[in-house]
Amino acid sequence: MTEKQPMLLRQIPQVDALLNTQKGRELASRFSPGLLSRALRSVLNQLRQALLAGKTSLPSADALLVEAEQALNTLFESRKPVVINATGVLLHTNLGRAPMMEAAAKAAYAVGTNYSVLEYDLDTGVRGYRQQAVESLAADLLGAESALVVNNNAAAVLLMLAALARGREVIVSRGELVEIGGSFRVPEVMSQSGCQLREVGATNKTKPGDYESAIRDETAALLKVHTSNYKVVGFTQSVDLPDLSKIARRAGLPLLADLGSGALLPLSSYGLMEEPNPAEALARGADVVCFSGDKLLGGPQAGILAGKKDLIAAMKRHPLMRALRPDKMTLAALEATFMAYQDEAYAKREIPLYQMLETGVDELHRRASALRDALKDCPILETEVIPSQAQLGGGSAPGEMLASIALSIKPRGQSVDALAKRLRLGEVPVITRIQQDRVLLDLLSVREEQLSLLAQLLKAACREGD
Ligand SMILES: *Cc1c(COP(=O)(O)O)cnc(C)c1O
Numbered sequence: 001m002t003e004k005q006p007m008l009l010r011q012i013p014q015v016d017a018l019l020n021t022q023k024g025r026e027l028a029s030r031f032s033p034g035l036l037s038r039a040l041r042s043v044l045n046q047l048r049q050a051l052l053a054g055k056t057s058l059p060s061a062d063a064l065l066v067e068a069e070q071a072l073n074t075l076f077e078s079r080k081p082v083v084i085n086a087t088g089v090l091l092h093t094n095l096g097r098a099p100m101m102e103a104a105a106k107a108a109y110a111v112g113t114n115y116s117v118l119e120y121d122l123d124t125g126v127r128g129y130r131q132q133a134v135e136s137l138a139a140d141l142l143g144a145e146s147a148l149v150v151n152n153n154a155a156a157v158l159l160m161l162a163a164l165a166r167g168r169e170v171i172v173s174r175g176e177l178v179e180i181g182g183s184f185r186v187p188e189v190m191s192q193s194g195c196q197l198r199e200v201g202a203t204n205k206t207k208p209g210d211y212e213s214a215i216r217d218e219t220a221a222l223l224k225v226h227t228s229n230y231k232v233v234g235f236t237q238s239v240d241l242p243d244l245s246k247i248a249r250r251a252g253l254p255l256l257a258d259l260g261s262g263a264l265l266p267l268s269s270y271g272l273m274e275e276p277n278p279a280e281a282l283a284r285g286a287d288v289v290c291f292s293g294d295k296l297l298g299g300p301q302a303g304i305l306a307g308k309k310d311l312i313a314a315m316k317r318h319p320l321m322r323a324l325r326p327d328k329m330t331l332a333a334l335e336a337t338f339m340a341y342q343d344e345a346y347a348k349r350e351i352p353l354y355q356m357l358e359t360g361v362d363e364l365h366r367r368a369s370a371l372r373d374a375l376k377d378c379p380i381l382e383t384e385v386i387p388s389q390a391q392l393g394g395g396s397a398p399g400e401m402l403a404s405i406a407l408s409i410k411p412r413g414q415s416v417d418a419l420a421k422r423l424r425l426g427e428v429p430v431i432t433r434i435q436q437d438r439v440l441l442d443l444l445s446v447r448e449e450q451l452s453l454l455a456q457l458l459k460a461a462c463r464e465g466d
Pocket residue numbers: 152153154155157178180184225226227228229258259260261291292293294302303394395
């Protein structure tokens with residue numbers, strides 16, 4: 001600490017003094033004195049930290065108020081994207097997975113800010129079932145007898161097992177005891193649901209006979225889990241749905257399938273291996289399938305269950321259902337998303353994930369070049385447009401790459417980590433990838449409408465770097 005700093009620390013203005021300036025009074029009438037005080041306390045706190053860390057000047061009262069105003073604007077009035085995802089990972093779980101289509105967000109907004117017919121039947125004027133619309137839409141779309149929506153796919157697996165197998169055994173291949181980031185592990189979810197895991201086969205090979213010989217009186221179901229985020233390669237074997245379905249049918253047991261992402265559209269045209277399609281999985285013999293709403297579906301966080309009517313009905317009746325049921329905004333957004341899938345071309349045009357996947361490499365090259373041009377007068381950032389490899393992420397298509405283009409930035413006079421941090425801490429955070437001493441901005445995951453903002457943020461990072 002320099003000698004000046006204790007003095008500067010003492011000179012930090014009081015919140016009340018700032019509230020009593022002209023700008024303070026203006027802002028207080030716009031946002032309320034309570035909210036403004038709260039924002040100012042946070043600004044002053046940051047200032048205190050900065051002074052302790054060596055900052056040597058005190059901003060003016062007006063500058064402090066402007067900072068608080070910006071924070072409140074971001075909270076209440078900002079129409080800016082929350083972050084720009086330049087990692088090239090399209091379904092980045094840490095960045096909120098799939099962005100929703102506009103119609104879905106608008107539907108959520110409309111029911112969120114109004115009364116709605118959530119549990120009201122307009123025909124009869126009495127209580128209705130809250131998930132009727134979205135569930136019949138999902139069932140239609142997936143060719144299922146019935147469907148059910150819960151908060152996320154982990155909840156779907158939990159409910160499915162609790163309702164159909166509590167106190168009994170569920171047979172799963174050892175090759176499918178998946179852990180999906182965070183804390184979702186198939187064996188643990190099974191034990192929480194009150195059923196016993198019966199592992200069969202080996203990590204790399206499970207054969208039809210392994211399932212058959214494990215079936216006994218205690219068996220309640222067979223479960224197939226999509227190995228979303230890893231691949232077993234080499235000397236491998238697993239039993240696919242049609243064969244499993246024959247085994248299940250002979251034993252009079254339901255066949256359950258956790259599909260993970262569940263792709264409603266084919267992925268091969270993007271150069272990816274197909275992910276399980278829920279309608280197809282049902283047609284191939286699964287009795288119940290479940291999958292996430294915010295992975296390849298491109299909707300809100302949700303878990304979708306679909307399949308045999310009596311099995312879905314048992315889940316609907318289960319006491320856990322009340323704890324796992326989604327809110328009205330999720331239901332509205334999911335309904336809009338399912339509507340979009342009524343027409344494949346419409347879904348590809350409107351759902352952000354598919355908009356991004358549909359963007360060709362030439363177009364990405366053009367966008368990257370425009371960003372490079374925006375930085376051409378920046379003396380401290382050396383830029384280059386390079387081929388890049390993006391990926392789906394979110395536990396989909398593990399290890400498979402999507403052809404993409406990146407703006408590669410080599411900072412002069414600062415480290416790549418410092419530049420990446422500067423971009424993260426800009427007015428709108430830009431999340432990048434660091435590779436071989438360069439900061440890479442992968443253009444596949446950057447929304448088209450964010451490009452001019454991204455150019456501004458890059459220029460700002462250049463100015464601050466001086
Ligand atoms: C992602 C995934 C889950 C968890 O889904 P959430 O929607 O994140 O709860 C469960 N099972 C599989 C196979 C998955 O890929």
